[in-house]
Amino acid sequence: xxxxxxxxxxxxxxxxxxxxxxxxxxxxxxxxxxxxxxxxxxxxxxxxxxxxxxxxxxxxxxxxxxxxxxxxxxxxxxxxxxxxxxxxxxxxxxxxxxxxxxxxxxxxxxxxxxxxxxxxxxxxxxxxxxxxxxxxxxxxxxxx
Amino acid sequence: xxxxxxxxxxxxxxxxxxxxxxxxxxxxxxxxxxxxxxxxxxxxxxxxxxxxxxxxxxxxxxxxxxxxxxxxxxxxxxxxxxxxxxxxxxxxxxxxxxxxxxxxxxxxxxxxxxxxxxxxxxxxxxxxxxxxxxxxxxxxxxxx
Numbered sequence: 001x002x003x004x005x006x007x008x009x010x011x012x013x014x015x016x017x018x019x020x021x022x023x024x025x026x027x028x029x030x031x032x033x034x035x036x037x038x039x040x041x042x043x044x045x046x047x048x049x050x051x052x053x054x055x056x057x058x059x060x061x062x063x064x065x066x067x068x069x070x071x072x073x074x075x076x077x078x079x080x081x082x083x084x085x086x087x088x089x090x091x092x093x094x095x096x097x098x099x100x101x102x103x104x105x106x107x108x109x110x111x112x113x114x115x116x117x118x119x120x121x122x123x124x125x126x127x128x129x130x131x132x133x134x135x136x137x138x139x140x141x142x143x144x
Numbered sequence: 145x146x147x148x149x150x151x152x153x154x155x156x157x158x159x160x161x162x163x164x165x166x167x168x169x170x171x172x173x174x175x176x177x178x179x180x181x182x183x184x185x186x187x188x189x190x191x192x193x194x195x196x197x198x199x200x201x202x203x204x205x206x207x208x209x210x211x212x213x214x215x216x217x218x219x220x221x222x223x224x225x226x227x228x229x230x231x232x233x234x235x236x237x238x239x240x241x242x243x244x245x246x247x248x249x250x251x252x253x254x255x256x257x258x259x260x261x262x263x264x265x266x267x268x269x270x271x272x273x274x275x276x277x278x279x280x281x282x283x284x285x286x287x288x
Contacts, residue, residue, distance in 0.1 A: 073258035129288070140236075140248065141267075
């Protein structure tokens with residue numbers, strides 16, 4: 001059940017991340033060229049959710065289980081970064097999110113920025129939890 | 145001694161205040177019981193059955209369908225299963241992984257690790273991993 005919930009949450013988060021990327025891209029196009037509208041094929045919104053779902057599976061297989069050490073942890077993060085990047089690139093290619101290199105490069109840049117943002121903010125929240133837990137433990141700890 | 149009982153609205157609000165001229169044995173026993181230290185678990189060490197106070201337990205581990213209790217004095221085997229001890233030991237104890245229960249009052253500090261898990265250092269210097277699924281429960285128990 002936890003895994004199903006995790007897949008659902010990840011799908012929503014990644015889909016939102018991709019939509020955010022599209023939003024930034026269209027805003028930049030508006031600022032640069034004055035484009036006030038853009039058109040999508042009927043399957044594009046579904047393809048974004050499908051890509052989110054595939055990325056959540058990568059998260060499930062590569063980061064859900066406990067790791068045995070720090071180096072394995074970093075290795076899994078690297079593999080996860082590559083796997084999610086490959087999924088986004090493949091989905092983008094198959095569903096026509098980009099048709100040329102100049103359309104692909106902004107996707108790559110946005111992917112790196114969003115991944116780094118999620119990674120840094122997750123770690124920041126974890127560190128915040130660490131401080132709160134340690135403070136609470138200080139108050140109830142036995143004396144030895 | 146006059147005893148007054150007031151209804152608490154939640155488990156988090158439960159608490160006891162003892163007003164006493166001096167700390168007698170009776171009061172010490174009452175404190176032990178209130179702190180869950182009064183509860184004892186039968187366990188075996190070197191073929192001898194001993195009673196282990198819940199408050200002296202650092203952690204409990206299940207290995208190959210056997211359950212071991214770790215205290216400052218050593219390792220004891222018990223006939224209880226891990227899930228039974230989880231119910232018996234009560235609020236000061238936390239399931240920190242599939243095969244382990246830790247006494248929260250024996251944790252010196254926690255450190256956030258990759259993969260959203262926590263590394264807990266106990267008062268005896270041992271280190272345990274609190275899996276990501278159980279960090280949420282730890283936060284709930286500590287009220288953070």
